[in-house]
Amino acid sequence: MADATEKHKDVGAVVHALRILQHLADAPGPLGVAAVARETGISPSTCFSILRTMARARFVSFHETDKTYTLGLAVAELATGLIGTSYLDLIRPEIERLALNHNMLIALWRVTEDGHIVVIDRAYGEHVVRVDMRVGSRLPFLIGAVGRCVAAHLDLPPAELRRRFTTLRWQNPPSYEQYEAEVAEAGKRGWTKDVGYLYRGITTVASAVVDQAGTPRFGISGIAIQGQQTPEQIDRLGEELRDVARYLSRALFPQRQPALSAIAS
Structure with a gap:
């Protein structure tokens, strides 16, 4: 019989995505893929794939001019009333x-x-x-x-x-x-x-x-x-x-x- 920790094991991709969102929320400004990967401990290729997926879903915004990311509008859609962003x-x-x-x-x-x-x-x-x-x-x-x-x-x-x-x-x-x-x-x-x-x-x-x-x-x-x-x-x-x-x-x-x-x- 599987133990409780194995039964309720977290999904790695979800954990990485949440870690990235939390890091972007705490960051003082937009961040590039390399900076996000380095500071979250996620591999650059995995970080890039997750960021691109979340950008398509608008959970992060991609800034074409300097290739950086910030939190996106879908975060506000989930948490309207709890965020202080204008x-x-x-x-x-x-x-x-x-x-x-x-x-x-x-x-x-x-x-x-x-x-x-x-x-x-x-x-x-x-x-x-x-x-x-x-x-x-x-x-x-x-x-x-x-x-x-x-x-x-x-x-x-x-x-x-x-x-x-x-x-x-x-x-x-x-x-x-x-x-x-x-x-x-x-x-x-x-x-x-x-x-x-x-x-x-x-x-x-x-x-x-x-x-x-x-x-x-x-x-x-x-x-x-x-x-x-x-x-x-x-x-x-x-x-x-x-x-x-x-x-x-x-x-x-x-x-x-x-x-x-x-x-x-």
């Missing part, structure tokens, strides 16, 4: 990855209570020629690509949406009918774009991060000089922005689980 710290690896993969400026916007969107972070692709949005830049929250996504989630009555539309200032204004149709489209597919309307010669693609009530809290947008990306590249970015925004919504604002008594009843 939303900005958690979202930044995602916008950096998007910027590098799509070679454009990726901006993170906060939706404010006074009806604006404000740039709170941004990351750049590798193009020499690029547009920029200063951190702190502020716009009405229904304008541009982010604004269409915000409007889709607010689901305003048509008369109120039209009233607010008349107060917006665009360099190349769309008609209200076009704007309304694009808001509806943003609601259906989870992302939308602005091609030269908010700013002439600038294409913006965006999606919105929402809380448990469906209220938009953040916007994520890709911003590029018009014509730098093909329509197919813009659509691929839009779909990835939608997927990232949905993931962030689940991770940062998880739905509350029903009480056991409610399930039983």
